[in-house]
């Protein structure tokens with residue numbers, strides 16, 4: 001029997017030790033500038049991230065939830081409207097819709113990709129539908145070509161929730177450029193994460209970008225002149241400076257995640273375990289998480305925990321069964337695939353800096369289950 005190892009679900013130790021000096025000097029530089037909101041760091045990061053995604057505009061926000069909310073607000077979505085959202089996503093996607101006053105209409109997902117089941121979108125469209133939010137869950141993009149065709153046919157806005165997809169690609173195109181606007185989150189655990197909260201919107205629509213910037217800055221287009229009842233949601237200078245340092249390594253970190261995934265695919269061999277979709281030419285999967293599925297998920301979780309391995313359920317309860325969304329009146333059985341995923345899914349350690357020995361240990365333990 002192999003010796004007990006400790007493999008945390010996530011660790012920033014290696015990532016941050018490699019960039020510690022650059023982060024420290026970014027901190028010192030911002031500290032001495034006497035400008036902490038919307039100064040040169042935020043502007044530079046916005047330019048650099050837009051360039052990274054291949055869009056004309058990027059607007060920093062306070063977090064990913066606000067980025068989604070501000071896109072919809074700027075598009076005029078509100079009370080009386082409906083927005084299509086996949087039934088299997090982080091609750092923020094639905095909350096952003098609710099904050100505008102619109103209703104999130106959930107659509108079940110595909111069991112092999114965990115993303116929205118494109119064949120179920122059209123039956124969910126009504127006279128009130130204004131937009132579709134495509135979520136690129138776990139770092140694999142949704143089927144954008146077919147979703148886009150539906151959006152175009154029904155004159156709906158298409159929005160990307162790219163909070164888990166910094167650098168993911170679909171048919172050679174990066175997340176963020178295949179919609180009217182895309183929302184990113186820089187929550188620390190995302191593939192590109194700040195040292196606190198942060199987010200942004202990317203778009204090619206200049207008018208939309210301006211409106212989002214204004215809405216997130218108290219509705220002010222000019223100091224102390226307010227044209228909307230806006231909110232306060234900005235990417236601060238400190239986080240922008242840290243993100244500029246980290247953006248330079250994003251591709252390296254994503255490649256390393258792909259290598260770790262390859263190793264898991266290679267080593268995990270257990271009939272009771274279902275592995276996630278593979279990285280491919282068509283879908284460049286950046287493995288925000290590496291989630292396996294197992295009918296005896298809770299037993300597996302306990303077994304791995306007892307063997308020193310950290311795991312997380314992404315996510316344990318689907319949105320329609322959350323207390324917060326009991327007003328949707330969608331009982332158990334409404335979205336069977338999302339429910340199945342929530343019952344069987346388990347994310348295993350996936351982070352820059354995990355050692356080969358640790359990957360092998362995790363795979364061995366899973367095989368022995």
Ligand SMILES: *Cc1c(COP(=O)(O)O)cnc(C)c1O
Nearest residue numbers: 063064065090092093163185187
């Ligand atoms: C993290 C996340 C968000 C929200 O981002 P925050 O920065 O935490 O507000 C939205 N959607 C998805 C899919 C996410 O994973």
